[in-house]
Amino acid sequence: MKIGKLEKVDIRQLWIGEASDFTPWLAKKENMELLGDEIGIELEVVQQEKNVGSFRADILCRSTIDNHNILIENQLEKTDHTHLGQILTYAAGLDAVTIIWIAKKFTEEHRAAIDWLNKITDDKFNFFGIEIEVYRIGDSLPAPFFQIVSKPNDWSKAVKATTQSQELTETKALNLEYWQAMKQYLEDKGTLLKQQKPLPQHWTNFALGKTDIYMAAVASVRDGFIRVELNINTTNAKEQFRILQSKYEELAAVEIGDKIFWNELPDRKVSLVSLEKSVNVADKSNWPEQHQWLLENLEKFDKFFRPKIKNL
Known part of the structure; x- marks a missing residue:
């Protein structure tokens, strides 16, 4: 050669x-x-x-x-x-x-x-x-x-920003460690997903190619679940949500999963589409499996919704 x-x-x-x-x-x-x-x-x-x-x-x-x-x-x-x-x-x-x-x-x-x-x-x-x-x-x-x-240095900046105003609570420290571990997991897997810097909060966002429309991974220590979301937070979010739901709700159930949930949230600016799984977020030994589930479904959301929101 x-x-x-x-x-x-x-x-x-x-x-x-x-x-x-x-x-x-x-x-x-x-x-x-x-x-x-x-x-x-x-x-x-x-x-x-x-x-x-x-x-x-x-x-x-x-x-x-x-x-x-x-x-x-x-x-x-x-x-x-x-x-x-x-x-x-x-x-x-x-x-x-x-x-x-x-x-x-x-x-x-x-x-x-x-x-x-x-x-x-x-x-x-x-x-x-x-x-x-x-x-x-x-x-x-x-x-x-x-x-x-x-x-x-995302890790040191996230810790510094939080500790300047208050000491990290046990839950916030766990949140930060969880997203840092997930970022490393995604890097090891070689995904094209783009995650925001890990922060001591129960969610982390992922880009979807359009301002004010993005994905999020959620991990609730208190309520025991992880979730993947499509967030529509534009000025005409409700109209865009209805367009997506009317055109693609049935197809999304087939290509992403039949437990996908469409929530217009009429009393809030944002509307979202989500998929949820019950887990023990505090169980660190289970994090690889949780991160794998999040990765698989984030990639499903990205593949399904990215071309559709591009034309909204």
Whole structure:
């Protein structure tokens, strides 16, 4: 078998200018998916060249999991102090934001600076340092590659955020450990599902490709169940829920399970579709089986509902 040689390509051969070439390329849906796959967040572009004070961030996105702001700053050269100052300005000018700094090369000083920012800030802020590289094999088309050089420590941030205001209760500590274990389980299984960072709460969200429509896994220590949910939390949630139910309720029972439950929740903004299983959430020895059940049904929900909500 012949094996090709991986050849590194100068990124300036693909993108001459940051604002004129790279930013519009990155803002395309298929390229945002590449970046989102690398950092584990589904990204939905809101605006290019977003004003933040007297500066302009290259791309403003939202996370489809929890709708929080994500700002992307691009640099087709080695990192410098000017861009570091800009990302600090963006962080100061926005509430609850994730900053992604993409550059050709990160110096050790700037990588250490991103590590430090993740260490000293609470869970409202997340900083990613990502190097962009391009490769080809022989005469193949050049392929971009996003390499993370610095990222948030989800576990320590979740604990820090909670303990700043109060000590973790026994149940909250168990919730945090449960979702951390599930995240590791999903990583080991290699699923394409994108989970929010583990937090000390009884649910965790998963992206479904559209802002304000997402999946959730729920684990109730008190009531003894785990549940998979489709949450519709848009401004016209009730109308969208009825459309889905009228068209797909019978098919969902066949493809997902006959115990699937459709709940419009008329007194609340959100409507949901769910599937539930009775378990002992506190039994850690049973967690792999619970996580397997959640994974299987989250993937069923994703496969069934993603193409249908895309056209809502």
